[in-house]
Amino acid sequence: MSTTPDLLQYRRGLHDLGSGCFAWLLPDGSWGWSNSGLITGSGTSLMVDTLFDLALTGEMLEGIRPVTDRHPLQTLVNTHSDGDHVFGNQLLAERDVEIIASRATAELITQDQVEALASVRRRSGPLGEFTRHAFGPFVFDGIVATGPDRTFTGQETLDVGGREVRLIQVGPARTPGDTLVHVPDARLLYAGDILFIGGTPVVWAGPTSRWIAACDLILDMDVVTIVPGHGPATDKSGVGPVRDYLQFVLDEATKRYEDGLDVEEAVASIDLGRFAGLPEHGRLAQNVLNVYQELDPAVPRPSRYDVLGRIAALEGFGTGEESR
Ligand SMILES: [Zn+2]
Structure with a gap:
């Protein structure tokens, strides 16, 4: 590992990555516990993503003041549209x-997105139980969906106080507008949710093949340090396991589709093997569904919350044991 010692610590708060770049990490990286980044230039700075609620984002803005007092924050880039990366935007x-943000990301930052998440916690069954468990620590009151002032499609190069920062849209992959934020002179990449380190990836948009291609793109880039959307900072060694999981699910789901199994049968029959120990293993339900949808446009497209219910059931929620 050519990373600095600070990188190896996975603790909540500000991490100095060197070369005027920082990460704000939120262990344990599971549902909603996401990371942000901060890139400084001469007299200015750029933030990569906000956090899941106003309190978390406020805590971060206070915690980065030793940096932003000298390098005032002037720009925010959202890597994608999920709430845990945009709900602090306001x-x-x-x-x-x-x-x-990318245009595709901008289109998905809506007040409906906020209300849906807040209301789903009141539901009964596995979905309600799961969301109260996973999203219980977060406060969605007072969040006003705040999209970008400026959008781009494909690639965009920004000047951050004399420093080049490249935005590379790799979505649709995990979401429609996924964007990588690359700081060439620091050989550093903020990967957003294209990388989950130590957790199970979840393919909401797909196709999975494009997410695998995004992993390959990262492996080909001249970067040393990588900040994922969830989990500890890493280097290229963190990319392989994500790519391997996605390829495994793509292969196993495709095989079962060709054998005539339906989605539920496919999910039930896949032995995760070496990936079984990853947290959030129930995300397999969505990942298989997404491969099926790609192979056959006639496969139904349930809402994200219906799928969350399936993920919850796979992880054992909804058995009446609220207290897990
Ligand atoms: Zn996320």
């Missing part, structure tokens, strides 16, 4: 920070 908009 706190930056209030400070006149310019928000930038």
Whole structure:
């Protein structure tokens, strides 16, 4: 590993990655516990993603002040549209920070997204039990969906106080607008949720093959340090396991589709093997469904929350034991 010692610690808060770049990490990296980044240039800085609620984002804005007092925050880039990366956006908009995201990401940042998440916690059954468990620590009251001031498609190069920062849209992959944030002179990459380190990836948009291609792109890039959307900072050694999991699910699901199994039969019959120990293993339900949808456009497309219910059931929620 050519990483600095600070990188090896997975603790909540600010991490100095060297070369004027930082990460704000939120262990344990499971549902909603996401990471942000901070890139400084001369007299300015750029944030990569906000956090899942206003309190978490406020805590981060306070915690990074030793850096932003010298390098005022002027730009925010959202790597994708999931709430745990955008729900704090309004706190930056209030400070006149310019928000930038891919066009496909912008289209999905809506107030409906906030309300749906808040209301799903009141549901009964596995879904309600699961969301109260997973999203219980977060407060969605007062969140005003705040999209970007400026959008791009494909690639965009930003000047952050004399420093080049490259935005590379690799979505649709995990979500429609996934974007990598590359700082060439620091050989550093903020990967957003294209990388989950130590957890199970979940393919919401797909196709899975494009996510695998995004992993290959990262492996081909001149980067040393990588900050994932969830989990500890890593280097290229962290990319392989994500790529391997995705390829495994793509192969196993495709085989079962060709054998005539339906989605439920496919999910039930896949032995995760070396991936079985990863947290959030129930995400297999969505990942197999996504492969089926790609192979056959006639396969139904249930809402994300219906799928969350299936994931919850696979992980043992809904058995009446609320207290797990
Ligand atoms: Zn996330």
